Amino acid sequence: MLDSLLAAAAYLAQGVNLGYLALGVAVGIVFGSIPGLGGATAIALLLPLTFGMEPEQAIILMGGIMGAVSIGGSVSAILLNTPGTAPNAATCIDGYPLTRQGKAGLAIGAAATASSVGGILSLAILVMVLPVARTIVLWFGPPAFFMLAVLGLTSLTVASSNLLRGLIAACIGLFFGFVGYDDIGGTDRYTLGIDFLWDGISIVPLLIGLFAIAEMMNLYRAGGPISQSDDGATVRVVGTVDGIKAVFANPRTLASGSVIGAVIGMVPGVGGTVASFLSYSFAAQTSKNNENFGAGDVRGVIAPEAANNAKDGGALIPTLAFGIPGSAEMAIFLGVLILHGIDPGPMLLIERESTIFMLILALLFATIISGTLILVAARHLARIAHIDSLVLIPCVITVSLVGAYALHNAVGDVFVAAFFGVLGFLMIRLEYPRITLVIAFVLSSLMERNFIQSMIMFEGNWLRFFGDTTTLVLFFLTLFALSIPLLKFMRTRRAAQ
Amino acid sequence: MSRSLRTGPTAFAVALLLAGLAIAMLVAAYSYSRSSGLFPIFVGWIFLALTVLEIVVQLRALRPAGGQAVGEGGAAATASIDALREFGGFFWLGSMLLLLYGTGFLLATPVFMFAFLRFAARRTVVQSIAIALLATAFVYVVFAWLLDYELYPGVLFGG
Numbered sequence: 001m002l003d004s005l006l007a008a009a010a011y012l013a014q015g016v017n018l019g020y021l022a023l024g025v026a027v028g029i030v031f032g033s034i035p036g037l038g039g040a041t042a043i044a045l046l047l048p049l050t051f052g053m054e055p056e057q058a059i060i061l062m063g064g065i066m067g068a069v070s071i072g073g074s075v076s077a078i079l080l081n082t083p084g085t086a087p088n089a090a091t092c093i094d095g096y097p098l099t100r101q102g103k104a105g106l107a108i109g110a111a112a113t114a115s116s117v118g119g120i121l122s123l124a125i126l127v128m129v130l131p132v133a134r135t136i137v138l139w140f141g142p143p144a145f146f147m148l149a150v151l152g153l154t155s156l157t158v159a160s161s162n163l164l165r166g167l168i169a170a171c172i173g174l175f176f177g178f179v180g181y182d183d184i185g186g187t188d189r190y191t192l193g194i195d196f197l198w199d200g201i202s203i204v205p206l207l208i209g210l211f212a213i214a215e216m217m218n219l220y221r222a223g224g225p226i227s228q229s230d231d232g233a234t235v236r237v238v239g240t241v242d243g244i245k246a247v248f249a250n251p252r253t254l255a256s257g258s259v260i261g262a263v264i265g266m267v268p269g270v271g272g273t274v275a276s277f278l279s280y281s282f283a284a285q286t287s288k289n290n291e292n293f294g295a296g297d298v299r300g301v302i303a304p305e306a307a308n309n310a311k312d313g314g315a316l317i318p319t320l321a322f323g324i325p326g327s328a329e330m331a332i333f334l335g336v337l338i339l340h341g342i343d344p345g346p347m348l349l350i351e352r353e354s355t356i357f358m359l360i361l362a363l364l365f366a367t368i369i370s371g372t373l374i375l376v377a378a379r380h381l382a383r384i385a386h387i388d389s390l391v392l393i394p395c396v397i398t399v400s401l402v403g404a405y406a407l408h409n410a411v412g413d414v415f416v417a418a419f420f421g422v423l424g425f426l427m428i429r430l431e432y433p434r435i436t437l438v439i440a441f442v443l444s445s446l447m448e449r450n451f452i453q454s455m456i457m458f459e460g461n462w463l464r465f466f467g468d469t470t471t472l473v474l475f476f477l478t479l480f481a482l483s484i485p486l487l488k489f490m491r492t493r494r495a496a497q
Numbered sequence: 498m499s500r501s502l503r504t505g506p507t508a509f510a511v512a513l514l515l516a517g518l519a520i521a522m523l524v525a526a527y528s529y530s531r532s533s534g535l536f537p538i539f540v541g542w543i544f545l546a547l548t549v550l551e552i553v554v555q556l557r558a559l560r561p562a563g564g565q566a567v568g569e570g571g572a573a574a575t576a577s578i579d580a581l582r583e584f585g586g587f588f589w590l591g592s593m594l595l596l597l598y599g600t601g602f603l604l605a606t607p608v609f610m611f612a613f614l615r616f617a618a619r620r621t622v623v624q625s626i627a628i629a630l631l632a633t634a635f636v637y638v639v640f641a642w643l644l645d646y647e648l649y650p651g652v653l654f655g656g
Binding site for chain 1: 522
């Protein structure tokens, strides 16, 4: 383990790799600061740039983005009351009142430090959990893996605002995953007679379309500057050191936020928004002298920011160990791994330990570097959110389409990206969750492979799925997850009566 | 504020369309060999059941509530501006695709950028030209020069 860690550190320390890390951090901060873009769009846009890189370099670049996005998002939340990414919304509650009181520096110092420390603590948790995960993952046979993927998709869907539409989006994602030539049965499926589709739908144009292009179409519909607030341009950011001190003066808030973030991050689909709000409400309810929460209490910034960055370490566990991503960013990151010939799952933990440490180190340094950068350049970053979206849109669309083409030098991929751009935009408008579609698409081959292997093992008798204890437990967890919205509905109805 | 399409005739039409897709998926899956069709059939039936449920939900939402269907409220003028902007997005993306298919990236990029910035973003001619040229230079330098990708030349130029 130590050898792998040292090898990863030595690789990361090479000049060119540090350059990729810095690029990832810069892109992550900028995309995190711009409300509506976020990490998923950043990773989707930069994905084509990684084609010519070594897999480890691609991981470093993506690690840089993932480690920096949430910190970038806190700046616009604090200065403009506009969260850069959805999980930063909890930071607005106390961050923006602090800005109005002339304590923006205190809030930014606290956010950057809490975010960095939260990220570091969650990576420590990841390092501790990975060896255990390696043992656990070997208990899983094909039926259990299939049921785990079903559970992942279900819990993801339950976390979305509309269970039914989430499940429909998952079916659509699986359907797109079936497109192409099936090696096992020797049949081309759902290709509509188009030769280009024989290789299936590539994940890169799909992601570029669903995230980058769809977001741009949505921005076009909204129009105007991304943030309507002018505060960021006029506010003075001083006293950041007090913010740093405030974090270490509240170790309980910091620790609880980090642990909540890491644990929530492990559950597929629950994600950063739940983690940051849960951490905030936990801090607000359990802290002493909590009457100032909501009106500008620095602990109200520390708690959600620590949780927000800590969730990434937790989310990496199901992504790396089982190949089941827990969020949009992780789904795209999984796509990066697959694109570079790295198969997530049990063998990854065993065979490519140094690659995992590389990612952990990249995330670690990205968190520290981005935290430091935010302390220095917060006010300038707030101006980014004032960019006119109508200037941003053609730039992002152009780069997206070139990126989609670059994968196979195939113009067909450009049309695929555009198709998914339109689909993604319609999904935003009709409130179908895109993340469920992406994760179902990513999981489709794993699910089908394990489903068929299980059916062969069970000689076609699907009832035998429930003969295995692990599978049975996962099945009941799936049922439990599905019953949560029903229970919530019944409780609301009873309360209304 | 834009109107919600969560419920209403549009959402109902989409639910019908999805049910059609699920049926088509199932019909095709039954024509495949046993192992190729097994999982698509499994998913297809679930997909169909879910879309039928969505149709039922939408039908219930379509029932007049206080003289108006839920989710389709709001002033007609707002709705038409909204629709115009939505179709505008499709128009610009479609234009870029057509341009790109015909003339390739290095010609389509500056033309699309200029047209968008001038007519959609209402930037000055000088600003539009400057940003369009900068974007084209970025595409060329990063993709063609640094990453060594062969950019699509367009069907008119042998693509």
